[in-house]
Amino acid sequence: MYEAIIIGGGPAGLQAALTLGRMHRRTLLLDSGEYRNATVDHAHNLLGNDGTAPADLRGRGRDELSAYPTVEIRDAAVSVVAAETDGVRVEVAGETLRAEYVVLATGLADELPPIPGLKENWGNRVANCPFCHGHEFAGRPVAVLNASPHAAMLRGMLLPVASEVIVLDPARVVRAESLDDGLRIVLDDESTIDAAGAFVAPVSRQRAPFAAQLGLEVQESGAVRIDPFGRTSVERVFAAGDMAHPDHFPGPMATLAAAIAAGQLAAVAIVQGLSAPR
Template sequence: MYEAIIIGAGPAGLQAALTLGRMHRRTLLLDSGEYRNATVDHAHNLLGNDGVAPADLRARGREELAAYATVEIRDTAVSSVAADPDGVRVDVDGEILRAEYLVLATGLADDLPPIPGLAEHWGRRVANCPFCHGHEFAGRPVAVLNASPHAAKLRGMLEPVASEVVVLDPARVLRVDGADEGLHLTLEDGSTLEVAGAFVAPVSRQRAPFAEQLGVAFQESGAVRVDPFGRTSVERILAAGDMAHADHFPGSMATLAAAIAAGQLAAVAIVQELAAPR
C-alpha cells in the first residue's frame, strides 16, 4: 500500500511527488502522457525556466525524482478511482492499487471557439494567457477573439505590450491562417486582418472523470473546490494544479508557477497528516 498516489505528471503532480519523496513517503506517480500544454513550444513566466519547452521541464522533473527511492513512476492511464474508509483505490488496467491519500493533478482540457484553422495555431500564435505569451508579440498587433466582458480587461493588459489590440467577436471570424510573421484572419464581411497572434477564451473542462467519480465538491467555475492546501470535500482526496482552486480565487490559475505551488502544498498537507498522532 502506498502512502500517496498522484494521478497526473504535469508540474503540479511532479512537484507533489518531489515533496513527498524528500520526506521519504511511499509515493506512486501515474502519468497518462496527456497534458494541457502539449502544443506549447515554449512556456514562460516561470522563474529560472523562462522559455523552457514544457516537455523539457517535465523531463527534468522526472530526472530529479529518480534520486528519491520512495517515489515510483508508471507511464499508464487510470481506469477509475474510489474512496474507502482506509484511503483510496485506483484501478490501473485491472490492477487495484491502494493508498492512504490521493492527489488529483489531471488538469483541464480546452474547447476552442469553432473557427476553422484556429486549433492548428493553439499554444503558439493563439493563446489564452497574456502573462505566458503576451511578451512574444511585443510591438506588433494582436487580436482578442472574445465577446465577453473580460475582453476589455484583456485588452487593457495587452495594450502596453502590443502595438495595437483589436477586439473581435469570434463569430465574426470565418477562418484563421498562418502568415509569415503571425496570423491572417478572414472576417465575415470579406475583410482581412494581419496580426502577430491572437488571444481566445476557450471553454475549459476537467480532463479526467476522477473528481466526479469521487463525489468531490466543485466551484461554479467547474474546477474542484479545495482549501488552500488542496484538500477537497472528500477526506484523503486532494487536488492540485489548474483543475482546482480555493474560494478566494475567481477561477483556475493556469500558470506553471501556480501549479507547482499547489502541488507542493498538497504534498505538505499529506506529510503533516501522516505525521499526526493516530
C-alpha cells in the first residue's frame, strides 16, 4: 500500500511527487502521457525555465525524482479511482492499487471553436493565455477571436505588446491559415487579416473521468472545488493544477508556476495528514 498515489505527470503531479519524496513517503506517480500543452513548443513565464520545451521540463522533473528511492513512476493510464473507508483504490492496467491519499493532477482538455485551422496552430500561433504567449507576438498585429465580455480585458492586456489588437466575433471567421511568420484569418466576406497570432477562448473540460467517478464537488467553471491546500469534497482525495481551483480564485490558474505551487501545497497537506497522531 502506498502512502500517496499521484495521477498525472505534468508540473503539478511532478512537484507533488518531489515534495513527498523529500519527506521519504511511499509515493507512486502514474502518467498517461497526455498533456494539455502537448502542442506547445516552448513554455514561458516560469522563472528559470522561460522558453523551455514542456517535454524537457517534464524530463528534468523525472530525472530529479530518480534521486528519491521512495518515489516510483509508471507510464500507465488509470481507469478507476474510488474512495474507501481507509484510503483510495486505483485501478490501472488490470491491477488494483491502494493508497492512503490520492492527488488528481490530470488537467483539462480544450475544445476550440469549430474553425478550420485553429487546431493545427493551437499552442503556437493560436493560444489562450497572453502571459504565456503574448510576448512572442510583440510589435505585430494580434487577433482576438472572442465575442464574450472578456474580449475587452484581453485586448487591454495585449495593447502594450502588439502593434494592433483586432477583436473579431468567431462567427465571422471562416478559417485560419498558417503563414511563414504568422497567421492569416479569412472572414465570411472573403477579406483577410494577417497577424502574428490569435487568441481564442476554448471550452475546457476535465481530461479524466475521476472527478465524476468520485462525486467531487465542482465549481461553475467545471473545475474541481478545492481548499487552499488542494483538499476536495471527498476525504483523502486532493486535486492540483488547472483541473481545480479554490473559492478565492476566479477560475482555474492555467500557468506552470501555479500548477507547481498547487502540487507542492497538496503534498505538504498529505505529509501533515500522514504525520498526525493515530
